[in-house]
Amino acid sequence: MALRQCPKRLWLEVHRPDLREDSASTEASFQVGFQVGDIAQRIYDPEGRGTLIDVQNEGFDRAFARSAGLLDTTQPIFEAGFSAGGALAFADVMLPEQKDGKQVWRMVEVKSSTRVKDYHRDDVAVQAFVAQSAGVPLTSIALAHIDSSWVYPGDKNYKGLLKENDLTGEAFARSEEVKGWIAKAQNVVSEPSEPTANTGDHCDIPFECGFYGYCSRNDPKPEYPVYWLPRFPSAKRRELAMQGVHDLKTVPDDLLNEKQQRVKDHTLTDTVFFDAAGAAADLAAYGYPAYFLDFETIQFAVPIWKDTRPYQQITFQFSLHTLDASGQLEQTAFLDLSGNDPSELFAHALIGACGKHGPVFVYNAGFEKARICELAERYPYLSEPLLAINTRVVDLLPIARERYYHPSQQGSWSIKKVLPAVVPELRYDSLDGVQDGGMAMGAFLEGIHPDTSVARKAQIEQQLLAYCNLDTYAMVRLWQVFAGRTELGL
Numbered sequence: 001m002a003l004r005q006c007p008k009r010l011w012l013e014v015h016r017p018d019l020r021e022d023s024a025s026t027e028a029s030f031q032v033g034f035q036v037g038d039i040a041q042r043i044y045d046p047e048g049r050g051t052l053i054d055v056q057n058e059g060f061d062r063a064f065a066r067s068a069g070l071l072d073t074t075q076p077i078f079e080a081g082f083s084a085g086g087a088l089a090f091a092d093v094m095l096p097e098q099k100d101g102k103q104v105w106r107m108v109e110v111k112s113s114t115r116v117k118d119y120h121r122d123d124v125a126v127q128a129f130v131a132q133s134a135g136v137p138l139t140s141i142a143l144a145h146i147d148s149s150w151v152y153p154g155d156k157n158y159k160g161l162l163k164e165n166d167l168t169g170e171a172f173a174r175s176e177e178v179k180g181w182i183a184k185a186q187n188v189v190s191e192p193s194e195p196t197a198n199t200g201d202h203c204d205i206p207f208e209c210g211f212y213g214y215c216s217r218n219d220p221k222p223e224y225p226v227y228w229l230p231r232f233p234s235a236k237r238r239e240l241a242m243q244g245v246h247d248l249k250t251v252p253d254d255l256l257n258e259k260q261q262r263v264k265d266h267t268l269t270d271t272v273f274f275d276a277a278g279a280a281a282d283l284a285a286y287g288y289p290a291y292f293l294d295f296e297t298i299q300f301a302v303p304i305w306k307d308t309r310p311y312q313q314i315t316f317q318f319s320l321h322t323l324d325a326s327g328q329l330e331q332t333a334f335l336d337l338s339g340n341d342p343s344e345l346f347a348h349a350l351i352g353a354c355g356k357h358g359p360v361f362v363y364n365a366g367f368e369k370a371r372i373c374e375l376a377e378r379y380p381y382l383s384e385p386l387l388a389i390n391t392r393v394v395d396l397l398p399i400a401r402e403r404y405y406h407p408s409q410q411g412s413w414s415i416k417k418v419l420p421a422v423v424p425e426l427r428y429d430s431l432d433g434v435q436d437g438g439m440a441m442g443a444f445l446e447g448i449h450p451d452t453s454v455a456r457k458a459q460i461e462q463q464l465l466a467y468c469n470l471d472t473y474a475m476v477r478l479w480q481v482f483a484g485r486t487e488l489g490l
Contacts, residue, residue: 003185008197020210036112050076084133107141114148119206128171129178140168154306222247228411279403279482286359288325294471305341316342319468327488339448351385365395419474433463
């Protein structure tokens with residue numbers, strides 16, 4: 001599968017694994033995969049009769065020998081290893097079946113995604129080929145992925161979490177294709193030096209490659225990279241790169257829309273674009289009290305709370321700043337680290353904090369509004385006051401996009417980029433412990449873990465509160481600048 005992404009990646013995986021540096025998001029995806037794999041064993045072996053092959057502790061030879069021996073039994077096998085045809089593979093789930101009086105096997109590959117992807121089909125074809133080449137009487141192969149519409153009934157009952165897709169005919173029909181991949185892979189691995197390959201979009205498709213830092217070390221390092229252009233098509237970027245154009249300075253103006261041209265012009269001249277009159281006009285209609293709201297959420301591939309779905313965004317924290325007509329600013333916060341589903345308490349606290357009148361400013365309204373709609377659906381008795389909040393939501397992001405740009409934003413209007421540009425004294429990197437949404441999710445998971453000490457939990461609570469507080473205070477300060485209310489001593 002590494003070969004399918006990039007031959008150079010395959011060579012490095014085999015010969016220079018020390019150069020691989022996986023990102024935090026890649027490591028997190030590995031953990032999700034392990035978790036889903038563990039749940040799959042419970043789903044496919046509810047009586048606990050099966051055997052798990054542990055190749056890391058047993059070694060390859062022992063793992064292959066044990067797997068072959070277990071094919072004569074009538075118990076499920078997990079991570080069974082097979083070696084044949086110049087390749088090796090480990091099957092997530094092997095299930096014994098009877099056909100015409102003989103024992104045969106059904107293979108299930110388990111993925112933590114919510115649908116079948118093209119590279120899954122390649123993976124399954126490889127697994128089927130290696131198993132059959134090793135002499136396994138394999139009659140079918142399926143891919144099981146997470147059913148995102150499934151609702152967890154609680155009590156650790158995960159039956160229904162996985163949805164199977166039969167890929168038998170397709171996988172079996174690709175044996176010659178797989179032979180070609182394996183032959184090519186063997187040739188690549190046998191080369192004394194790494195293949196030549198340029199970096200590009202393939203470095204992130206279908207996976208973020210851990211060798212990117214190594215492979216890109218000699219890439220052109222433009223002062224103003226083309227990828228700073230917002231919503232600039234990747235096909236155009238590739239075309240420019242082939243022409244040796246890597247810097248905004250040499251991107252033709254006729255390829256750019258108005259927003260991209262603005263980014264180019266103000267980046268190259270190191271000047272700030274600020275349509276102050278337009279921003280003030282955008283905000284002039286909104287009175288007081290003014291509310292500034294931000295949510296933090298968590299999602300689980302395998303739900304841990306009853307009546308929630310896989311990958312559902314669960315709100316666990318909010319910060320709300322309230323500004324009255326006299327310029328008085330107050331902050332309200334909600335954070336639940338009890339380990340219980342925080343959703344209903346969150347909804348009650350939100351309704352109580354937001355009052356009934358006045359604009360509710362957010363940054364990227366689609367996110368908060370969607371979460372409020374989900375809460376209204378889960379708790380119909382709170383639907384009316386929750387949806388009433390949504391009618392008051394005002395998004396600051398479109399105003400920032402249309403009215404403001406600072407070269408330090410590097411083509412982005414995320415609040416993490418806009419805030420230090422507009423209000424330099426406020427920075428997320430000055431926070432202790434939690435500085436972005438990913439870190440907030442990690443801190444929350446640690447905070448609700450039963451093994452986390454009381455002292456550490458208190459520290460996490462303060463870090464999360466400080467982070468979310470900055471998110472909404474940042475919006476207050478952005479509003480202040482955009483509305484032209486600099487006389488307010490905020």
